[in-house]
Amino acid sequence: MTLERDIAGVIDETADPIGVDEIRGRAQSPGAGGGDRRGPAPLLVAAAVVAAVVAAIGVFAWWPSGNDTSVVAGLPDTTTDPASFAGAEWEQIGSIEGELASAPGAEERTGGIGALTINRLRELPSGLYAVGTEQARDGGFVARVWRAGNDETWDRLGGEAFGDDRGSSRTAMAGIAERDGTVVAAGQLGGPTGAPQQTEPTAWWSDDAGATWHAVTLPLSADAESSAEAGANVAGIAAGPDGFVVVGFVSDGRFVRPAAWRSDNGVEWEVAPFGTSTDRVDVIDIEVMDDRYVVVGTTGAYQPGSAAMAWTSTDGGHSWTPSDLDDIASTSGTSGITSVAAGPDGLLAVGYRQAGDATSVPGSEATASEPGLDVDHVLWFSPDGLTWVERAPLDLPGPGITMVAAGAGGFLLTSLTSTDDGQVVIDQLTTDGTDRQVVESPPGGASMATTGTVDGFVAAVQEMGPSAGGTTDVRERLTTRQVWRLEPS
Amino acid sequence: MSDQHVQTTTAGTFEAFCADAEPKLRRALVGGFGAEHGREAAAEALAHGWKHWARVAAMDNPAGYLYTVGARWARRQARRRRRRLLAGAEPTVTWGSRFEPGLEAALGGLSRRQRQAVVLVAGFGMTHAETADLLGLSRSSVQNHVERGMARLRDDLGVDQ
Numbered sequence: 001m002t003l004e005r006d007i008a009g010v011i012d013e014t015a016d017p018i019g020v021d022e023i024r025g026r027a028q029s030p031g032a033g034g035g036d037r038r039g040p041a042p043l044l045v046a047a048a049v050v051a052a053v054v055a056a057i058g059v060f061a062w063w064p065s066g067n068d069t070s071v072v073a074g075l076p077d078t079t080t081d082p083a084s085f086a087g088a089e090w091e092q093i094g095s096i097e098g099e100l101a102s103a104p105g106a107e108e109r110t111g112g113i114g115a116l117t118i119n120r121l122r123e124l125p126s127g128l129y130a131v132g133t134e135q136a137r138d139g140g141f142v143a144r145v146w147r148a149g150n151d152e153t154w155d156r157l158g159g160e161a162f163g164d165d166r167g168s169s170r171t172a173m174a175g176i177a178e179r180d181g182t183v184v185a186a187g188q189l190g191g192p193t194g195a196p197q198q199t200e201p202t203a204w205w206s207d208d209a210g211a212t213w214h215a216v217t218l219p220l221s222a223d224a225e226s227s228a229e230a231g232a233n234v235a236g237i238a239a240g241p242d243g244f245v246v247v248g249f250v251s252d253g254r255f256v257r258p259a260a261w262r263s264d265n266g267v268e269w270e271v272a273p274f275g276t277s278t279d280r281v282d283v284i285d286i287e288v289m290d291d292r293y294v295v296v297g298t299t300g301a302y303q304p305g306s307a308a309m310a311w312t313s314t315d316g317g318h319s320w321t322p323s324d325l326d327d328i329a330s331t332s333g334t335s336g337i338t339s340v341a342a343g344p345d346g347l348l349a350v351g352y353r354q355a356g357d358a359t360s361v362p363g364s365e366a367t368a369s370e371p372g373l374d375v376d377h378v379l380w381f382s383p384d385g386l387t388w389v390e391r392a393p394l395d396l397p398g399p400g401i402t403m404v405a406a407g408a409g410g411f412l413l414t415s416l417t418s419t420d421d422g423q424v425v426i427d428q429l430t431t432d433g434t435d436r437q438v439v440e441s442p443p444g445g446a447s448m449a450t451t452g453t454v455d456g457f458v459a460a461v462q463e464m465g466p467s468a469g470g471t472t473d474v475r476e477r478l479t480t481r482q483v484w485r486l487e488p489s
Numbered sequence: 490m491s492d493q494h495v496q497t498t499t500a501g502t503f504e505a506f507c508a509d510a511e512p513k514l515r516r517a518l519v520g521g522f523g524a525e526h527g528r529e530a531a532a533e534a535l536a537h538g539w540k541h542w543a544r545v546a547a548m549d550n551p552a553g554y555l556y557t558v559g560a561r562w563a564r565r566q567a568r569r570r571r572r573r574l575l576a577g578a579e580p581t582v583t584w585g586s587r588f589e590p591g592l593e594a595a596l597g598g599l600s601r602r603q604r605q606a607v608v609l610v611a612g613f614g615m616t617h618a619e620t621a622d623l624l625g626l627s628r629s630s631v632q633n634h635v636e637r638g639m640a641r642l643r644d645d646l647g648v649d650q
Contacts, residue, residue: 003639003648006588007612010596015519015528018511018535020504026536091630125558128625148625181541208544209554 090442090484096146096154096461098134098479100165116481117141118461121452124178126209130154130450130461130483131173131185140167145176145185147210154483161204161213163189170199170231174248175285177239182207184266186237186246201232201248201259205266218261218269220250232259236285240293242316245272247286247295258283258297262317272317281309287342293317294385296325296349298336306334308351308378312385325349325380325388335378343406346383348391348433350404350413353378379413381433391433405451407486414451442484503542510552511535513615513623517556520608521601522563529566534559556623595645602626603638610635 098116118132128148133141143162146154163171170190177184183206188199201218220232234248243264250259258281260274274295283297293313300306308325326335337351353376379391403414411433450461461481514534519527534555538545545551596604605624609615610631617628617635624631643649 003589003592003642003646004611006592007596007608010588010592011516011519011608011612014524015515015531018515018528018532020507022532023507023535023539026532027539093627123561125561126554127557181544209548211547 090486092442093483093485094148094154096130096481096483099156100134100136100142100479116144116479118450118481119173120175121450121461121483122176123452124176124183126178126181126183129176129183129185129210131176131187133167133171133173136165136167138167140169140190141171142167143171143173143187143189143204145173145204145210145213148483157206157210158204158213161215172233174234174246175237177237177244179239179244179266181209182266183210184237184239184244184263185213186234188232188234188248199231199233201234201246201250201261203237203244203246203261203263203266203269214267216267216269218246219271221259221271235283235297236295238286238288238293240288240316241291242293245286245293245313245317247274247283249281249283256280260295260317260320264316274311274317274320282336284337285340287340287347289342289347289382289385292385294340294342294347294382295320296337296340298351300334304334306336308335308337308349308380310349310382310385310388321386323382323386323388325351326353326378326390337380339404341404341406341411343411345432346381347385348404348406348411349380349382349388351378351380352376379433403451412451412486442482502546503539506538506546506551507535510555512613513552513609513619514556514559516608516613517605517623518559518563520605520612521560526563526566530559530563533562550622553622553625557625589646589648591646592642595642598645599638599641600634602630603634603641606631606634607638607642611639 096116096118115135116132117134118130120131122129122131130146130148132144132146134144136142142165145157145162147157148154168190171188173185173187175186177186185204187202189202190199201220203216203218204213205216206213218232218234232248232250234246236248237244237246243262244266246261246269248259249256251257258274260272261269262272263269281297281299283295286293286295288294291314293316295311295313297309297311298306299309310323310325311320312323313320325337333353333355335351335353337349340347340349376393378393380388381391382388405412405414452461461483511531515528515531518530518534521527522530537558538551538555545554548554596607599607602624606620606626609620609623610617615623617631620626620631621628626634
């Protein structure tokens with residue numbers, strides 16, 4: 001037992017116990033309460049005392065060299081080495097199960113009833129969340145939020161706050177974020193299936209770690225509010241030091257324009273200035289890099305000259321600074337973004353560029369079935385959201401890479417579709433978006449629904465294929481989504 | 490009822506919780522993120538628990554929740570530290586351990602999950618179930634991490650047990 005005793009001794013000699021008085025003092029200091037603050041470390045005096053104690057017993061070698069995973073100083077920093085994923089293993093961390101298909105009477109239903117769509121996977125201070133929709137009996141979609149438990153189970157949250165089980169063809173969930181103990185999910189609610197195609201941008205907030213939820217309809221601008229056909233689509237939500245920001249589009253029945261909303265607390269929301277009344281911007285997503293909110297999207301409605309763009313805000317969405325990712329606007333070609341993720345060293349945006357007047361977007365059926373179209377898959381990297389550089393182009397068959405997630409080993413690029421042999425195309429890039437290598441897909445193949453980060457490691461939600469779950473039952477495949485985590489061996 | 494009021498009336502409850510949870514959180518986070526960030530992360534997480542005790546106390550697994558809070562804090566600090574190290578000099582202080590020679594390097598060679606599982610289960614005798622609840626893992630994952638981690642430690646250190 002010498003080795004076990006020494007392991008315990010090393011740990012306890014390294015860090016002194018934390019007393020209740022120290023905890024109280026830390027909690028009562030400005031900005032404390034720690035887990036949900038993004039600013040500099042608090043209580044510098046206390047930190048200095050701790051450092052002095054640690055130094056006095058000579059254990060600085062336990063300081064991690066600074067990446068997401070702990071690496072002892074002096075050892076190779078394997079976390080940014082692409083080879084660190086060479087032997088990586090996918091570990092299943094549970095499955096998300098639909099409920100409508102298993103409800104009473106479900107056996108009488110047909111088609112895709114209960115089919116799950118997972119739009120976002122997010123690791124937040126209060127847990128690991130997924131947001132998406134479930135298909136209802138009338139063919140519409142019902143908003144859903146799930147949270148992972150500690151025994152690989154996923155619990156559906158929210159109850160009636162997300163509406164009843166009557167679906168709408170325009171209901172969708174965009175994302176989820178947390179700040180100061182409040183979790184906020186964002187999406188749009190559509191009217192009943194068959195009703196006029198209007199949508200309400202909506203935020204759902206919970207201040208008890210997802211136990212109870214409250215819905216808030218986000219306000220529309222005065223122009224849009226005056227239109228009987230006004231509606232909005234939500235593209236993403238992020239939480240930063242200056243509150244929550246939601247981005248998307250607003251339609252007044254004639255024009256579709258970019259939109260943003262902001263909130264200090266997730267409960268009270270206001271329209272944030274974003275774009276102009278004449279802009280046509282397809283907003284893709286929003287991320288937070290350090291203390292800066294970064295929105296990415298495509299200008300120009302995919303017409304010649306459409307271009308990938310980014311907008312940054314350092315004041316919680318009150319003002320925005322645009323940045324070009326591409327000079328395509330000066331040509332007759334088009335470029336755009338399909339996904340973005342924030343890693344430890346910067347942001348990586350994934351997109352495409354087309355020469356000439358072709359306007360199909362990679363991932364669409366038209367592009368996939370017309371290999372003659374000249375589509376380049378493009379990566380842009382930015383350390384701050386303001387300046388962007390293009391990384392080495394991707395040479396990929398078919399519709400290509402459409403999702404990016406950031407994890408401990410760098411970025412993971414994932415195709416939404418699988419190859420003929422059932423393998424998903426997954427590439428790993430270093431944290432600065434340079435070197436890349438192919439990563440084996442999770443067991444079973446099938447398609448990937450979304451990717452995210454779990455405990456610092458990249459995770460993926462996967463549709464359950466025949467070889468993944470051993471089932472050929474179409475309904476089970478539609479109503480179950482497996483969640484996997486890629487962990488270096 | 491405000492969190493502040495609850496802190497006053499349930500201080501004893503928090504102290505009881507802290508007596509049980511503090512060693513687990515500190516050891517898990519120090520094992521995962523090192524001495525500096527790990528202890529600070531545990532203190533930050535517990536301060537978060539104190540500040541929001543009414544909400545945290547009602548959770549099914551408050552220690553597991555606070556572990557997640559602490560781990561997230563530690564990762565943010567690690568990112569900042571990495572930027573500092575890239576910009577300047579890195580401290581080169583040697584280990585002054587009186588324990589098994591090479592143990593610190595061998596522990597550093599494990600994955601973070603392996604190191605945490607080894608520390609909590611092998612080092613401090615926590616059960617697989619307790620460790621799984623704290624770290625948000627399945628019991629089988631904890632068992633795998635302990636077995637692989639201990640095997641690698643013994644191999645690296647050249648010890649039989």
